Amino acid sequence: MxxxxxxxxxxxxxxxxxxxxxxxxxxxxxxxxxxxxxxxxxxxxxxxxxxxxxxxxxxxxxxxxxxxxxxxxxxxxxxxxxxxxxxxxxxxxxxxxASSASVAELALAHMFALARFVNISNVTMRDGKWEKKKYEGIELAGKTLGLIGFGRIARELAKKASALGMKVVYYDIVGKIEGYDCCEYCSFEDVLKRADFLSLHIPLDKQKGTIIGKDEIALMKEGAYLINCARGGVVCEEALLEALNSGKLAGAGIDVFVEEPTKNEALLSHRNVSVTPHIGAQTxxxxxxxxxxxxxxxxxxxxxxxx
Known part of the structure; x- marks a missing residue:
């Protein structure tokens, strides 16, 4: 047996x-x-x-x-x-x-949470605060979603984002993917520069290490959002925190961390961060x-x- x-x-x-x-x-x-x-x-x-x-x-x-x-x-x-x-x-x-649709939906959930302050307003309201005027958000429709990696999960997210009226641009190491004419293939740098929301869908390569660090964040739009439901190690958490504190990035949606369970309290407690404990496939x-x-x-x- x-x-x-x-x-x-x-x-x-x-x-x-x-x-x-x-x-x-x-x-x-x-x-x-x-x-x-x-x-x-x-x-x-x-x-x-x-x-x-x-x-x-x-x-x-x-x-x-x-x-x-x-x-x-x-x-x-x-x-x-x-x-x-x-x-x-x-x-x-x-x-x-098996989990492509679930992870794509979680990435989208983080985008909504950040765009409409669902993450922080949940906290402040429970503290007895009514801060309506502070939470003027944005609509996803009309915004550009940039995807780094265009595998199964990214393609699921692209379809959902397109249905919401978002423009989708992507980069993948294999080049342009046939059958996705609604999405625009770009260079890695162009995706960083054009994205209002940047979502990562790449594996962790131990030899390459971090993919999104200080230099890559510098290329992104002022006030852009970063979504990571891929692997914690692909983003430099120190550079991300610095960008959030400076206002370079308006927010980040994070499901994965360099260390899990994470001890990065500064990132967990940041008012412009939406966090989940690696639950991408937990449906x-x-x-x-x-x-x-x-x-x-x-x-x-x-x-x-x-x-």
Whole structure:
């Protein structure tokens, strides 16, 4: 019987489905110092964001080579040393389709929150303040949405923003994407310069590190907004805070942080920041789709592989 370890949780019906297909499923989080040894007794590891699968864990697991498949329930795989795992004969995959709509909707929610002061007025009203005259916002219609990265999530956001009457410009390392004539492909610098709202949809490259820092923010419009529902490390939090304090940026919507849970109180408490605790994929619908996709990946892998 193939054994599956789920360390960061999975939708209950998906777990039940795996068991009904004959897999032994264990749902348990393990600290890094013991995870590698535990994995010696499993064929599959399913993680989300909390579990980090680094070289030392992979090496320890393969002292008794049973682990064959690692699945990241979600889009990014930066918490896994993918290339090293693949070199050691472990397949690594993710669920790129399942959470696109949910993350796109959260990015849009942050845009609305900032444009209409939903974030800060929620706080001040609960403090007994009625600051109506302070909260003269803006409409999203007619504004330019700039997208850095134009994968599945960004394309979902582009469709929703276009429906609201926003102009969409984008940059992607692969160039212009066919079939999206309603959106304008631009250079990286032009997207920064033109965007009223800049939304990031790029993975964290550990070698490149920060993508949006002081120099990139300097290229942006005065009073623009930055939205990051991608990965915390792609934005320099120090440069972002400086831009918010100076007024260079009017606001920021942040779902992801360099360190999670974040200890950056200055950013969390800033009146021009809308924050959420990495909940991009945390919808009932997305979790259901992620669970279904994980079940299919596991079952297809063992049905079609010669082990």
């Amino acid at each position: 193939y054994r599956v370890l789920i360390t960061d949780g999975m939708e209950a019906k998906a777990v039940e489905k795996l068991r009904s297909l004959g897999y032994e499923v264990v749902e348990q989080y393990y600290e890094p110092e013991v995870l590698g040894e535990v994995l010696q007794e499993f064929d599959v590891l399913v993680v989300r964001s909390a579990t980090k699968v680094r070289k030392n864990i992979i090496d320890k697991a393969l002292e008794k080579p049973r682990l064959k498949l690692i699945i990241r329930g979600g889009v990014g795989v930066d918490n896994i040393d993918v290339a090293y795992a693949m070199e050691r004969g472990i397949k690594v995959t993710n669920t790129p389709n 009932i619908e997305a979790q259901t789709r992620i669970g279904e996709e994980i079940v299919n990946i596991i079952d297809d892998f063992f049905r079609n592989s010669v082990i």
